[in-house]
Amino acid sequence: LVKPFSTPEFMARVKALLRRAKPEVLSSVLKVGDIMLDRESHRVYRKKSEIRLGPTEFRLLEFMMRHPGRVFSRSQLLDNVWGETIYIDERTVDVHVGRLRKAVNNGRMPDVIRTIRGAGYAIRED
Helix, strand or coil, rough: CCCCCCCCHHHHHHHHHHHCCHHHHHHHHEEEEEEEEEEECCCEEEEEEEECCCCHHHHHHHHHHHCCCEEEEEEHHHHHHHHCCCCCCCCHHHHHHHHHHHHHHHHCCCCCCCEECCEEECCCCC
């Protein structure tokens, strides 16, 4: 957009961009299967029961829910959830995935996180 521009034209262009944006980018709620994650309130529900997660497990679940079905290696999860500037052993991912599994499955429900031997982890789409 080149200056000078009128306010109505600017607003029209912003509205057009918002219409074309993906709905999940605009929404604060992610839903995959029977799991619902609310980014604004930092709450997670499975079948309408609230699940208590730590901040790292929350970020891990949020990242995986943004890409359901996609397999991520430990190093990809480290870079995207913890950040590229921090050094943490890759096995730390296993610990946090284990905590996330325990919280989300609550011992009674089917596992929503798949382990793909030699490849990484993915969240089930169904």
